[in-house]
Amino acid sequence: MYIVTAEEMYEIDRYAIEKGGIAGKLLMENAGSQVAHQIKKAYDINQRIAIVVGSGNNGGDGFVIARYLVDYGFDVTLFQLVADEKIKGDAAYHKELWLNQSDKLELVTESNQLKDRLIAYHLVVDAILGIGVSGEIREPIRGMIEVINQLDLTRISVDIPSGLPANDGEDVDIAVKADQTYIIEAPKVSTFCEPTSNYYGNWDIVKIGIPTSAYLDVASRRWRTTSDVQASFPNRGTYAHKGSNGRGVIIGAQPTMPGSVLLSSRAALRSGAGLITVATLKENISIIANGCVEATYHVLPNLIDRLSDKDLKAFDQFDAIAVGMGMGRAKSELLSSLIENLDKPVVIDADGLYHLKTFLDQKAEKRANLIITPHYGEMAMLSNLPVSEIKKAPFEVSKQFAIKHNLYIVLKGKNTIITTPNGTQMVSNQGNPGLAKGGTGDVLSGILLTMIMQHPSILEALANGSYIHGMAADLLIDLKQHTEIDLLATDVIEGLSQVFRTLS
């Protein structure tokens, strides 16, 4: 499923109409009929429904929705919030079709008028503004949105909550706070950004017949659905042996934080790695061995000095490396010596990101595929941007950073955004607030290490790893084995097997 900006959606629309020959009127008919069908499935037939329409094609969708809902037997009244002459093109065509079927169309141009009328309804369908919104919301639409948000109504938005920007990086002036949004064709970028995602409420996609070919040269972001993961998850060969399922090494853990690499190693093994070696200080080994008997060990004298030739030679035997968990932030040359000398995919997490920062801007010879897994605070440290700026434009900030530094980014959050060195992006939105606890990042790094060793594409590996990490947490809650309060990082590791069962 692609994720689009407003500009990309218009381009895709144009392609569908001009190249695909699908008339705009038909796209609007499909949009309205699909949304009406979803409303019919989800809401009680006795709900009195008010459909409020604006001047653009979003309003046009509203006229189509009204026609179908009346046919389904709903009590529907259509409120037009703009003067007749503002209803043009395909929207005007569909307004005529509505008027051929019903006379329930009221012109309302004052917000108080709208307030007096809407109190008699249970549900309002917001077809005022779509992705064509620009700038501060002008009166009288502004007042209408305020009324719709104030009243005790179920709010259903068409395509996008009216007033909300479709793209990231734009401030929200005022927008409908929807309970449910039916998104037309493809989720917008703002569906996945923290300052805007909550306005959508629950959201579902309605497809309206635009061919996938329309997206190919336009959109560079995708939303990872379960079927994408199922289609790309690697099958294990019948004659698999520990070497064929990946041999990984995990480097980290100060004596005060042995649990970090323990979590990463257990997660990597539970995710199907053939062999995991933990490279850490001697005093950590007995503690880690207790919790992960399957791991082997490589003793490091410290986590500060450059790696010795012996260490580098040993690490060169592995398929991929994860480094940084529990490593501490004291000045260290370990990571830079690793990256300068080994051409292996390296997952850099947690304290490792602070070490990376010290040499990131030097044009150090980076032969390895670097994968960084920052949360928003760590991304702020790496990019020298405030967290609020990153939350406002996570796609753009990630893309610029990944291209500039030629690395992969897994920007962890409610919606995890994965970016490749050439700017392609993927979103994984599984997971729940139960994951906001110490150790879950270590678990994710272990999963990603294994995925990277088993997938031909690093992007697919990162997307699938983020998916199974979040899905493990979701299944534990859905199956009532845990609540978001008591869910621990170790539970997520044990929950992985339930996810793998859903993928086979």
Ligand SMILES: NC(=O)C1=CN([C@@H]2O[C@H](COP(=O)(O)OP(=O)(O)OC[C@H]3O[C@@H](n4cnc5c(N)ncnc54)[C@H](O)[C@@H]3O)[C@@H](O)[C@H]2O)[C@H](O)CC1
């Ligand atoms: N994606 C598809 O394939 C289809 C989408 N459909 C719907 O079309 C809208 C986009 O339609 P468009 O006419 O381009 O824009 P809007 O409907 O958002 O209306 C813009 C309208 O709003 C007024 N306006 C703009 N900014 C402001 C403001 N700041 N304050 C007040 N008013 C504002 C402006 O006057 C314009 O007239 C899309 O979202 C879908 O819902 C098609 O129906 C089917 C195909």
Ligand SMILES: [K+]
């Ligand atoms: K809308």
